Amino acid sequence: xxxxxxxxxxxxxxxxxxxxxxxxxxxxxxxxxxxxxxxxxxxxxxxxxxxxxxxxxxxxxxxxxxxxxxxxxxxxxxxxxxxxxxxxxxxxxxxxxxxxxxxxxxxxxxxxxxxxxxxxxxxxxxxxxxxxxxxxxxxxxxxxxxxxxxxxxxxxxxxxxxxxxxxxxxxxxxxxxxxxxxxxxxxxxxxxx
Amino acid sequence: xxxxxxxxxxxxxxxxxxxxxxxxxxxxxxxxxxxxxxxxxxxxxxxxxxxxxxxxxxxxxxxxxxxxxxxxxxxxxxxxxxxxxxxxxxxxxxxxxxxxxxxxxxxxxxxxxxxxxxxxxxxxxxxxxxxxxxxxxxxxxxxxxxxxxxxxxxxxxxxxxxxxxxxxxxxxxxxxxxxxxxxxxxxxxxxxxxxxxxxxxxxxxxxxxxxxxxxxxxxxxxxxxxxxxxxxxxxxxxxxxxxxxxxxxxx
Numbered sequence: 001x002x003x004x005x006x007x008x009x010x011x012x013x014x015x016x017x018x019x020x021x022x023x024x025x026x027x028x029x030x031x032x033x034x035x036x037x038x039x040x041x042x043x044x045x046x047x048x049x050x051x052x053x054x055x056x057x058x059x060x061x062x063x064x065x066x067x068x069x070x071x072x073x074x075x076x077x078x079x080x081x082x083x084x085x086x087x088x089x090x091x092x093x094x095x096x097x098x099x100x101x102x103x104x105x106x107x108x109x110x111x112x113x114x115x116x117x118x119x120x121x122x123x124x125x126x127x128x129x130x131x132x133x134x135x136x137x138x139x140x141x142x143x144x145x146x147x148x149x150x151x152x153x154x155x156x157x158x159x160x161x162x163x164x165x166x167x168x169x170x171x172x173x174x175x176x177x178x179x180x181x182x183x184x185x186x187x188x189x190x191x192x193x
Numbered sequence: 194x195x196x197x198x199x200x201x202x203x204x205x206x207x208x209x210x211x212x213x214x215x216x217x218x219x220x221x222x223x224x225x226x227x228x229x230x231x232x233x234x235x236x237x238x239x240x241x242x243x244x245x246x247x248x249x250x251x252x253x254x255x256x257x258x259x260x261x262x263x264x265x266x267x268x269x270x271x272x273x274x275x276x277x278x279x280x281x282x283x284x285x286x287x288x289x290x291x292x293x294x295x296x297x298x299x300x301x302x303x304x305x306x307x308x309x310x311x312x313x314x315x316x317x318x319x320x321x322x323x324x325x326x327x328x329x330x331x332x333x334x335x336x337x338x339x340x341x342x343x344x345x346x347x348x349x350x351x352x353x354x355x356x357x358x359x360x361x362x363x364x365x366x367x368x369x370x371x372x373x374x375x376x377x378x379x380x381x382x383x384x385x386x387x388x389x390x391x392x393x394x395x396x397x398x399x400x401x402x403x404x405x406x407x408x409x410x411x412x413x414x415x416x417x418x419x420x421x422x423x424x425x426x427x428x429x430x431x432x433x434x435x436x437x438x439x440x441x442x443x444x
Contacts, residue, residue, distance in 0.1 A: 048314060110389055
């Protein structure tokens, strides 16, 4: 299986690659548009700041390519946020795959939301064999609101989208690559789509 | 709900774990990679690898070790010890560490916290504070707890939050190694008032001490070394105990 991990100025690309290698997959970490287009599956990782990430993928042409992809795509963390319409983080216009906006958590508790939290109301094949209320690892200060395409919900300060799906686009706010056996199962499920 | 985190700390010298380990039947207890994986298997939420290697040259061994840990471990890990500048941090993050922890370097050069947070993101910058209770209040110590500074622990903690630290690892010098419980007062003072997570360290001896540090200390996470290494408190037992006592933990 030919898996492309999109390379741009984001922080967790290395750990996503290592997690896939633990599952026996050696992904292509690439910013080459043709390689991304022809991959069986595409992972769009990300740790960092939204506006500089958007600027980076606009310059490389990846921003224009992503909406055209027809194979399964998995956005992780900032990857999820960049797949939304707009982000409050430095007022960034994002890719608009998911018709929702990304907001900063209100300061009613510690921000970033950091650590292990539960995912509930799990829907679809991405969560096959994952227990309801399983714990996964989060690190983020911005969130996507609940919407019709929400396929997992987490509660921190308020309920938000821990995962979303629209057609071939999947996205998770948590880090499956750092979420122990639960995270491995979710990655395996994505690879099996 | 967001779970309280249990974090074993592994001291590393010349690429090997320092403290004796007999809690689990693994072939090379001194091997930090195997030990880390065993802790993850047992339910540790994160790990901290602390490099206590004396010489600068041998620190390269540590970066190599971080790479191996990153390949194996499926949970987040922080690395610290002897980090002095941006290049050190870049090297360790490139090697696959999720977070880095700085202590003396931050006190000597507080601008470093800002520089690191801006370049790498606050989420991966942990500032470790060694604190000691004195007649004049709670004071920050550096150089592995050997050298007192003029800084008041509470003020220093607030300063590094402003400068962009993502988490604080607070070790009480008075409690560290005593197994008489965590320094609940200062932990609570920081954990309740700071807008970022506080990891409490120093003094863990019983399961009840962990319960106290979460209930009374309001800590977001608790770190310990010897009670885990020597098998005095198996992590699964600890977590079950905490859950029975209404603390949210990942089981």
